[in-house]
Structures are given as C-alpha cells and as structure tokens.
Amino acid sequence: MTTQPDTSTGNGTGTSGAGDPSPGTDARFATSPAPSWSPPAPTLPSEPVRPAAAPGAGEPARPFLHRARRGRPEDPRWARPAFLALLLATTVLYLYGLSASGYANSFYSAAVQAGSQSWKAFFFGSLDSANAITVDKPPASLWPMALSVRIFGLSSWAILVPEVLMGVATVGVLYAALRRRFGPAAGLIAGAVLALTPVAALMFRFNNPDAMLALLMTVTVYCVIRGLEDGRTKWLVWAGVAVGFAFLAKTLQAFLILPPLAVLYAVCAPVSLRKRFAQIGLSAGAMVVAGGWWVAIVELWPASSRPYIGGSQNNSFLELTFGYNGLGRINGDETGSVGGGGGGGGTGQWGETGWNRMFNSEIGSQISWLLPAALILLVAGLVLTRKAKRTDLTRGSFLAWGGALLMTALVFSYMAGIFHQYYTVALAPYIAAVVGMGATVLWEERGRVWASLTLAGAATASAAWGYVLLDRTSDYLPWLKWLVLVGGLTGALGLIFVTRLGRRLALAAAALSFAAAIAGPTAYTLSTVNTGHSGSIVTAGPSGASTMGGPGGGGGGMRGGFPGGGRNQQNGNGAQNGQQGGGTGGPPTGGTGDFPGQNQQGNGNTQGNGGTRGGNQQGGMPGGGPGEGGMGGGGGAGGLLNGANVGSAAKALLSKNAGDYTWAAAAIGSQNSASYQLATGKPVMAIGGFNGTDPSPTLAQFKKYVSDGKIHYFISGGGMGGGGGASSSTSSRISSWVTANFKKVTVGSATFYDLTQPTSSS
Secondary structure, X not given: OOOOOOOXXXXXXXXXXXXXXXXXXXXXXXXXXXXXXOOOOOOOOOOOOOOOOOOOOOOOOXXXXXXXXXXXXXXXXXXXXXXXXXXXXHHHXXXXXXXXXXXXXXXXXXXXXXXXXXXXXXXXXXXXXXXOEEOOOOOOXXXXXXXXXXXHOOOHHHHHHHHHHHHHHHHHHHHHHHHHHHOHHHHHHXXXXXXXXXXXXXXXXXXXXXXXXXXXXXXXHHHHHHHHHHOOHHHHHHHHHHHHHHHHHHHHHHHOOHHHHHHHHHHHOOOOHHHHHHHHXXXXXXXXXXXXXXXXXXXXXXXXXXXXXXXXXXXXXXXXXXXXXXXXHHHOOOOOXXXXXXXXXXXXXXXXXXXXXXXXXXXXXXXXXHHHHHHHHHHHHHHHOOOOOOOOHHHHHHHHHHHHHHHHHHHHHHOOOOOOHHHHHHHHHHHHHHHHHHHHHHXXXXXXXXXXXXXXXXXXXXXXXXXXXXXXXXXXXOOHHHHHHHHHHHHHHHHHOHHHOOHHHHHHHHHHHHHHHHHHHHHHHHHXXXXXXXOOOOOOOOOOOOOOOEOOEOOOOOOOOOOOOOOOOOHHHHOOOOOHHHOOOOOOOOOOOOOOOOOOOOOOOOOOOOOOOOOOHHHOOOOOOOOOOOOOXXXXXXXXXXXXXXXXXXXXXXXXXHHHOOEEEEEEOHXXXXXXXXXXXXXXXXXXXXXXXXXXXXXXXHHHHHHOOOEEEEEOOOOOOOXXXXXXXXXXXXXXXXXXXXXXXXXXXXXXXXXXXXXXOO
C-alpha cells in the first residue's frame, strides 16, 4: 500500500479518496523528523511506527471485520490477535466469580436501584426512588449501572458488568495510546500491567465511582497526546469533555492531572503559541459544559422539589464539591466526616501521610509493585529525549503519562482527609503506560551500555520490591517471593549483557524479567478476583495485604468494615462467608439475607474481636448497642460502612402494606437504609446521609413526614448520629424523639419503631 500525500487545505488534515479518514494523515506529522532516539536494527517483534496514512484513492477500503481482525496494515500480523487476546483475557478475568460480591457497596447499589425505578432519582443520584437524599457524589458513575438494572433487572451482574466493561475499555484505550507511537509491544505490555494490577482488578469489579474515573482519565491523556501529534483542536476539545464527565463521576479528583497536561500542551504542541492557548481555552470551555450542565441544573432547581444533596451541610452541590469532596480531602477539614488524617507526615485516622505513602503497608500492595520501575523508566525516557526538539512526541508522551503519575501520587501521598486504598486505581494506567513506553524504548536502545544497565536496574527494582511486598504476607504463597527475587535478578543479569547474547537469549532475559515483575501482582490479582468484596472500604489481595488505622480502632482490617477487627482485611478471618472485621456472631451465611453473595462479608451480631462492648462492636462506629452495628444474623442494624443483613422476618415486616407509604422505613446512615431497601425493593429514607451527620431531614421535617403518614417504620441504630452518637446531631434528635414516642418492635436482633403506633405516654 502506498501512502498518498496530504491534499487537504486549511485544516491540516488529509482524507483518502475512497477509504476511511485515517488519524495521523496531517502533513506536519507525516513528515516530522524522527525522534531523538533511533532503533539500531529491527530486532523487536515490532518497531515503533508513525500512524499510517489513509488508503489511496484507487485502493478500496478493507471490510470492517477484516480491519478489526487484522488491525492496521503497518502492524505485524501478530499484533491485532494479541491485542484481542488481551481484551478477552481481561474480560474473562474480571468476570470470574463476579456475583460473589453481591451488591458490593450497597450505598451505591441502592442508588442504582432507585435510578432504575425513578428517572428523577436517576438524574440526581438519589439513594431512594422517593428522592429523600442523594449519594455524596455526582451521579455519572451510577448511570450505566442504573440503565443496566432497568434493562436486565436488579442483580449483582447487572450492577457490576458495566464496571467490568469499563476496565476492559481502559485497557483498550491504553493500548491504543501506546501503539501509535511505541508499537504494539508497548501497548501489550502496558495493557497487561494494568489488567494485572491488584487494585485495578478490585475496582473494575466493584461499583464505586473509581472505575469510570480511571477510564475517563486514561481517555483524557490519550486525547492530549493525539493533540500533540498534529495540533488538531478537536483532540483538546475531546480531552476537555472527558474531564468534564470525569468530574461528574468523582468531582475534583478529575482535575488532578490538568496542571501537567495543560503546561505540556502549552509548551510542546506543534502549532503557534497563540493557537495553543486558544485550544486550551476551548478545552476548558468543553470541560465546563460537559461537567457544568448538571451542576447548573441542580443548583438552579428549587431545593424543595429535589432531593437533599448528600454529604453537604447546606444542601448545596457546590459546597459538597469544594468542601467534603474537595479541599476537605486535602487538609482533613471535612465537616460531617468521620475525621481527618495525619498531615505533615503524621499518622491520622486515614493513615500516615508523606512521600512514601504509596509504598507503605497500607497502600503498597495495592498499586506499587511496578512503581519503582516506572520511576526509573520515566527518568530514562526523559534523559533519552533531552535533546529532542520542542514538539518531539516521544518526550511528550513520557511527560503526559509521567506528569499524570507524579501529580496524582503527590496529592495522594499528602492528602490529610479521607483516603482509602482503592483510590490508587487512578495511578494504575499511568504506571502501566510508563512501564510500556520505557521498556520498549530502552530495549531499542539496548546497544548503549547505559540503556541496558537501566533496563537491568528497573528489573532489579521490581524484583526486590516484589520480594518486600510478598514478604509482608509471609503466609501467602511463601515460595513466590523467592521465585520473584531469583527470577528477576537472573533476568536483570541477562539484560546487562544483552548485546552479547543471541536474539533468543536476549528475548528470554527480557521475558524472564517481565514475568518476575508481574508475578506478585498477578498472584494478588487472582486472590482478589477469587474473593467477594462488599462494604464501603475494600482492599485487594490476600488477607493481611493492607492494613490501616482509623476511627474505631487502630491497625485493624479495613475491608468492608472500619478498623478494629484485627488483620481480617479479607472477608473477616479470611473466610468468604461472614464475620468480617472480626465479628464472630451470626451464622456463616449471615442469616436469611435474600440476595446471593450479599452476606459474603457480614459482621457478626456479637462483639467483634477488635471491639469492646459498648464501644466499637464488630470494629464498627459507635452507635449500635449489643447486637447492632453488624451484618450477621437475621436483620441487625447496619454500621457506618457496612449494611445490615435483612432476615426474612424483617423483610416481611417492612414489605407489608409498604405501598401505602412514601417510605417503607427510615434509618440512620445510608448503608443501613440501603440494605433494607435492596432487600425489600421499597424506598427507605437515609436519615443524615452516609455518615448520619447531614442535617436532612430536620426533626421538624421528620415529624411532618410522620404526621402525614409517609413513613411506616424507624430502624434503630446505624451511622455516626444514631444511638451513641452526638446528642446535638439531627439524626440523634430524631432517634431520641422516635424512641420516646412510638411502639418498639423487635425482629431477630433488629429493633424497629412503628411510626403509626404512638405510645400511650406520647
């Protein structure tokens, strides 16, 4: 196939005479000088190539299926089958045992259920279809799941498969970004590293907003790099659109990578300075439109006819954005939260902050397996391109992915507010991209002594750090750490003398180094997908892989429950059926919950190993009395971070005549209310939002709802504000008023108050 010259005018792009438009037909890019590094001889399975031009005028376009199967004509024949195999393997891996997580985070699952029943709840992200209060995030991440449930019905698969598809799409976008400049080998390496990152395997199988955020951030970097190729405005506009929608998934976290990307484009784009700044302005405008339309509607909508904005103290999404979900996460000053962190290198309720946070025992096993290698390869890539011209795309790619990596890691390392281990999934695409680019470029330069030594250094760092991480869970596959260390060092030794080896031995040394580097994260990933996860705080890997102190206990397990349960991060004491967070009561399956997998990580109804009665039962937050705050058993009240197991008797109680009321029940805290709502399919009001600390509804509003016959039952316990919570909180005042004035009904270990049956004293 011959490449036709660019015959376009005015816009700098070319089109084919008979085929599809092809990216990269810009004359400036097609004739740009070679990158600063020049591969010696074609010894790799593929060499980096420039984007292909479109088919000529007399050349018919290939059928779509043929193009999908074969790929681009400039790629080697193995590239597209290998890419499709990568996507298929990722899909199978992430779908394996998916339903074991049940409703996963019931907080978001309840909102998904509500959105599938009410378009108003869908738009606002309400926790219940009667629209009492929203989740404490914007709703974009809920929309794909809610549409899936609306089509296929409520089930674990309907909720979680959209998350899996986002993970597969992220791998695909990452491959596409690297293949264009560094060849298919780089894309395959990066895609495999991403798919086998433990925290990625966790969050692309879970229903938190982070899966959508990771996908959209990857798309953003891809679009910026496309813009750096030829300076076309549309790619900057699409980057802005991606960031805008990412904002609607997780607010200000979407903006973390904007500073390095904006500076990069302003300096390195292959157009005039005036046009660069105009394009950045257009991108910012697209971002504001893509993310701001929903914000504007919500802020302008009369508060009396929309749900309360969960997580805010003044019923304002802007307050939520810049407070609880914004600056509060940085400085720890989060009104209505459960506490801040340890700024200035201290240890707080959300773990130790500082430069090494991504490597410590709380975070390291989730994300840092290849982080040392990525940092080494990033520096090497920038050194290699130090003399390149301003618009060099190889250097630009390293700066784009590396800048996103460093900026995000820096903020994560020092943020003093709420920080969970799974946030680090945002780093996974950046680390994978740098590893793929760096390994490929240095392999091409392996004839230089420093390049081969750097490759060997990266392999050694991966092996040594993998050994350290595996040694932290010494009871888990104890032989693997030695295999990683020995294999990695052997491969590194081969890389040092790679020019003296034959082609096969050289490739064997590279393959051995890569296999040793990903062996640890692969094992942790397999452990992750083999286990169900539920609750608000989940971690990847085997039991004991990640520990973090926090409210309610220090150093305890975090998976699905607050610390206080000892090192029971994974399904409590390592089992898949109950007693999470150290709880020891209740039957293994958590009583009679009606949803398969929902009770996989249920707390017992008796005192947990990490808590003391009257204090932190089951390692949970204060509030529930004996038998409350846990998930096990037949319908106990939920804790702050875990829902409740709803037994058949409790379900029958709430379901009876539920159609006569706007809300079948009201409960303090969103996790508590979510469990009953998911079990019954009826709206349950979450008093006080997620923490039980939001001033919604007020006591006067709640009394009005009761007098109007809109709420049938009040569920005792749950949240920060219930039970033993602060007496000044709205939810605590509501709880006190209810318990003093209405009939108490006990079902199993759960306590209800019938709001249609006042006591004689009231």
